[in-house]
Amino acid sequence: MSKKMDPRVVRTRRMLRDALVELIRERGYEKITVRDITNRATLNRATFYLHYRDKLDLLYQSSEEILNDLTESINSSFGGKEEFDFLNDQPNENFINLFEQISLNGELYKVFLTEKNMPHFTSCLMEVLVDFISKGMNIMQPDDQMLTVPREIAVRYFAAAFLGVIVWWLEKDMPYTPKYMATQLMSIAIKGPYVDNPF
Missing domain, CATH: 1.10.357.10 (Tetracycline Repressor, domain 2)
Known part of the structure; x- marks a missing residue:
C-alpha cells in the first residue's frame, strides 16, 4: 500500500462497495448478484471484474x-x-x-x-x-x-x-x-x- 491508488479506481471501488451495502440492507447478501451490484453502481460488469473476482471478493x-x-x-x-x-x-x-x-x-x-x-x-x-x-x-x-x-x-x-x-x-x-x-x-x-x- 505504499503506492497511492488512482482516484478513479478509488471512486469506482467506492461505488461498488456502496452498491453492495445498499443491496445487502435491502435484500440480504445471499440474494444479490454481481449484475445487481453493477446495475446499482451504474457500472458495467467488465469494470467490476477489473477489481474483484466475485461478490465475495468485493x-x-x-x-x-x-x-x-x-x-x-x-x-x-x-x-x-x-x-x-x-x-x-x-x-x-x-x-x-x-x-x-x-x-x-x-x-x-x-x-x-x-x-x-x-x-x-x-x-x-x-x-x-x-x-x-x-x-x-x-x-x-x-x-x-x-x-x-x-x-x-x-x-x-x-x-x-x-x-x-x-x-x-x-x-x-x-x-x-x-x-x-x-x-x-x-x-x-x-x-x-x-x-x-x-x-
Whole structure:
C-alpha cells in the first residue's frame, strides 16, 4: 500500500462497495448478484471484474479496507503515558477516533455487523477492538499483579462490551455524537456505571 491508488479506481471501488451495502440492507447478501451490484453502481460488469473476482471478493476487500482505516485511525494517536491521561474527564483521542471512523462509514458498519451471514466482519472488528483495548490497558496498567482478573479476560470482556455498544449505537442510527459515545465508554470502562460505590 505504499503506492497511492488512482482516484478513479478509488471512486469506482467506492461505488461498488456502496452498491453492495445498499443491496445487502435491502435484500440480504445471499440474494444479490454481481449484475445487481453493477446495475446499482451504474457500472458495467467488465469494470467490476477489473477489481474483484466475485461478490465475495468485493465483500472481503471492502471489509479489509474499512477495518484497516479504523486500525490506522485509532493507532495514530497512541503515544506515551504522559499523553494518555485516562483519569481526565475528557475522552482520549483514541476513543473519539474509534467512533468517528465508524460514523464515517456508519451504514457499512451497520449492515456488515447486523447481516446474519457475515460473521467474518464481526470477528475481524472484534480483533481490532481487542488490540485497541490491550494497548490502552498496557499503558494504563502494565503490571498484571495490579489487575483483579487475568489480563486476557479483562481485554475480551471490554472488547465484547465495546462491540455490543457499537452495534446498539449503529442500530439506533447513531443518536449520540462520537465524542459523547467515547466519553461514556471511557467512563464506564474506567469507573464503572455507578456515581458512588454501591457496595
